[in-house]
Amino acid sequence: MGVARRSCTRPIQLDLPLLACLVTVLGVCAARSEAPRGVAVPFVFDPSATCDPRCQHAGICIRNNTCFCSRGYEGETCQYATCYPKCKNGGECLRPGKCRCPPGFGGKYCHKVKCDTGCWNGGDCIAVNGVAKCICPSSWTGSKCQEAICPQGCRNGGSCVAPGICSCLDGWLGGACHMAVCHRPCLNGGKCVSPNTCRCRPLYFGPRCEERKMY
Template sequence: CHTLTADCHMPMQFQCPLHPQGCPGDKYGLLCDKNCICKNGARCHGFNGACKCQHGWQGGGQVFNATVVLNVNCPPNRKGELCDEVCDCLHSASCDRWAGCVCPPGWTGTRCQTQCPEGTYGKGCAKTCGCQNGASCSPSDGRCNCTAGWYGSNCDGACPKSRYGWRCRQVCSCKNNATCHHVDGSCACVPPWGGRNCD
């Protein structure tokens, strides 16, 4: 008999015990006839007897293995052996039956509530940003958002001569061989020239 479905492959007179919610906490197996050996508040898997340790405990015997468990998905936003726990995930995170919230790149935390710290990005915030010159880094993919006067994938290049500002989109108005500042477009005049545009 299968304790979750009551499918029976025994003689007709045999009664199949039905446990639609799974085995009681101290039992496991198809007939819920085996004793669990989990300790320190660990939960016993009703199908294979593996122990799921409480936070702060580990080791000893088997551990939960999703490939051994019945291949049944929980309803949306539910997790746990019996799908009786709520996944309260944020930022479009997915809910895994055993792991809980699976954060998208750029987010971390048990509910994916925390954006990657400054200078890190990606899945689990495990990658380091390479942005320079005060550029910010996208927490999801690591792309650099350059500050005014800088360009390039890492924002390591000053705007080319005659250009300045954000994404080097401004055209310098300096005259008479004056040098244009790549950040704000101010002109450094060559004597005897003066004035805002050295004209």
């Protein structure tokens, strides 16, 4: 059996005895495994046959203008490579088992949707109307799922850095950056309303509401 396989792939010679041997072995190999696409086996071989245009990719001219294609090729002159499974999503078979994929698809047979920049933070790349797109988890958004979502919002110049978490500017605190910070506390019931700024109750005034009005 090992000799038969080597004979199937041996370069074709022009002498008649070797061609006859090659055709016999080809018939046995095709019958035992996957038959090349083309003429059915067994077939009549004409050693004086000519094919114009010539058979490509190691195909054999067995009758006038009739090619017997090697495994992985098909067509009248064996000009087309075949991929199994077939290339998907508009992919092109370049050579046996090798697909060239269109933008947005990847994998050996173009069966995987591919987002060029990738999908971050657990996003899934899927095809939407033939276009690769990231579908993000509920707490992320953006073309790559790179932007966190803070349902409460981030106020006073704060930015959302993770789901539900704001990064606040100096002078602000809180889940939504809504709490001002006064480094020196407001007195007499005063309230810190912006960084280091107190709003005083009636009868009081001053930077920290430390002074009482006199009537």
